[in-house]
Amino acid sequence: KKNLRLIKARQTQIGSGWQVRAVGADSYLAQAFDQKMVSEGDLKVVTQRSPSDDELKAMLFGWRVVKHLKSNAIVYTGKDRTLGVGAGQMSRVDSSRIAVWKAGEADLSLKGSVVCSDAFFPFADGLIAAAEAGATAAIQPGGSMRDEEVIAAANERGVAMVFTGNRHFRH
Secondary structure (H helix, E strand, O other), X not given: OOOOOOOOOOHHHOOOOEEEEEOOOOOEEEEEOOOOOOOHHXXXXXXXXXXXXXXXXXXXXXXXXXXXXXXXXXXXXXXXXXXXXXXXXXXXXXXXXXXXXXXXXXXXXXXXXXEEEOOOOOOHHHHHHHHHHOEEEEEEOOOOOOHHHHHHHHHHHOOEEEEOOOOOOOO
């Protein structure tokens, strides 16, 4: 990868701002801790419809939740609770399907929910699946080469969407 660096170091040489885990017999993955907090002022509305106050509360709540999950994480939230969680899948759409299924298993409706994605939607299909499940708003970092397609899909479905400019991608 273009921005990937491989550094050989003893685990004791890695600073406290890093999360380290073994990925092989003699290999480790070191990631900086994700300490970035997002406030309402950091959000960029990218759709024709702006989020309501309740949707904004749900976005900020969900953004705090999704940062602690394995990527590709999708969380459906209300303004004060988690409704469905899907994480650790190879596909963001599969994570969304799992989150929808888990909400259904708990007999929770996703109508009027907010979908929170730890990284950008690479294609419109993830956002479309969320809207079909009942989400009326979405929070995501943005930054996909297909952002315009995703924004268009949100606009077609009346979904308010904001970009944070910061991803939570956690391995």
